[in-house]
Amino acid sequence: MVRRSVLPPQYVVYLEKKLLWCAYWVGLGVLSSVGLGTGLHTFLLYLGPHIASVTLAAYECGSVDFPEPPYPDQITCSPTEPAGDRAISLWSIISKVRLEACMWGAGTAIGELPPYFMARAARLSGAGPDDEDYQEFEEMLEQGDNAQDFATRAKLAVQKMVRRVGFFGILACASIPNPLFDLAGITCGHFLVPFWTFFGATLIGKAVIKMHIQKLFVIITFSRHIVEQMVALIGALPLLGASLQKPFREYLEAQRAKLHHRAEDGTPAEESWLSWVFEKVVVVMVCFFLCSIINSMAQSYAKRLHQQKHSESKTK
Numbered sequence: 661m662v663r664r665s666v667l668p669p670q671y672v673v674y675l676e677k678k679l680l681w682c683a684y685w686v687g688l689g690v691l692s693s694v695g696l697g698t699g700l701h702t703f704l705l706y707l708g709p710h711i712a713s714v715t716l717a718a719y720e721c722g723s724v725d726f727p728e729p730p731y732p733d734q735i736t737c738s739p740t741e742p743a744g745d746r747a748i749s750l751w752s753i754i755s756k757v758r759l760e761a762c763m764w765g766a767g768t769a770i771g772e773l774p775p776y777f778m779a780r781a782a783r784l785s786g787a788g789p790d791d792e793d794y795q796e797f798e799e800m801l802e803q804g805d806n807a808q809d810f811a812t813r814a815k816l817a818v819q820k821m822v823r824r825v826g827f828f829g830i831l832a833c834a835s836i837p838n839p840l841f842d843l844a845g846i847t848c849g850h851f852l853v854p855f856w857t858f859f860g861a862t863l864i865g866k867a868v869i870k871m872h873i874q875k876l877f878v879i880i881t882f883s884r885h886i887v888e889q890m891v892a893l894i895g896a897l898p899l900l901g902a903s904l905q906k907p908f909r910e911y912l913e914a915q916r917a918k919l920h921h922r923a924e925d926g927t928p929a930e931e932s933w934l935s936w937v938f939e940k941v942v943v944v945m946v947c948f949f950l951c952s953i954i955n956s957m958a959q960s961y962a963k964r965l966h967q968q969k970h971s972e973s974k975t976k
Contacts, residue, residue: 685760689767694774703874707764711757711875712882716912718748719884724756753879754872761875765867769834772845772862779849819847826853827861834865837874887912 688702713735718724721737821829822844830848833841848858880886891912895905 682759682763685763686767686770689764689769690771691767692764693768693771703764707761708874708878710760711878714757715753715879715882716887718753718756722748724748724752750876750879754875757875761871762867765871766863769859769863769866772841773859775843775845776849776855776858779846780852781849783850783852819843822847822853823851827857830858830861831865831869834862835869835873837870 685707688706692702714724717726717735717737723737726735726737818833818841822833823829825832830844830853833844844862845858847853891905891908894908895901897904
């Protein structure tokens, strides 16, 4: 569709790359919020490190004039800019990563829709779906004020807030990073909250307010002076401080050197063992996520077979 456009070829290529870049982050956001808290934590694995790398690059280069998203494989400082000589503002870094951060936040809002539609359909049809989370939600409502444990009382408090306050209650819960928002979709669907009230508040809260809070936290954490202080604190640890400080400092120096690497300079130095460890952690977490999906599907299938056999035995 894009290639049949009357736009010049360079704009067509630009739009295709931009759309793929946005779809990539939306997809990661969906993966992060599906499964009622059991999804892949793509903020810690992808978006957080991406914002951190852009922040380190901005402070090292003294500007954010490296290419717009989608970035190349490596972010490199502009050769016309004197590295580190200019003060970099917090707002310029926020603006640099705003697109991918908002797309990721929009993806997390979209990931909250399946529980909403499931609970809404179950309430309208009057039939309970074969879903453990929804059944747990109904049991929690039956307990009411008799709940003893703190987790159930906290979930009930969120449920009451969403039900009574409406749009602004959903907005408040979606804007604050908390694990209790996982049941908001089921709550809104069960009490037949209008779709645009639920999705509008969730989208604004997750893609705008919450995303800027998380983004600001990562940028401040990885600013130049904070990073230096953290490395110094690692060196102050007893016994293992000195041995741990060296690889972290070498890793930071390697990342800074990579920002000034040019294609004509040849192959960059070998990655540190910290990079190797992080890559393996990502692989392990992705494999664990896939295994949890397969295990959940197998348990649901076994449960349906058991219920089917139980119902057949009753009819005989």
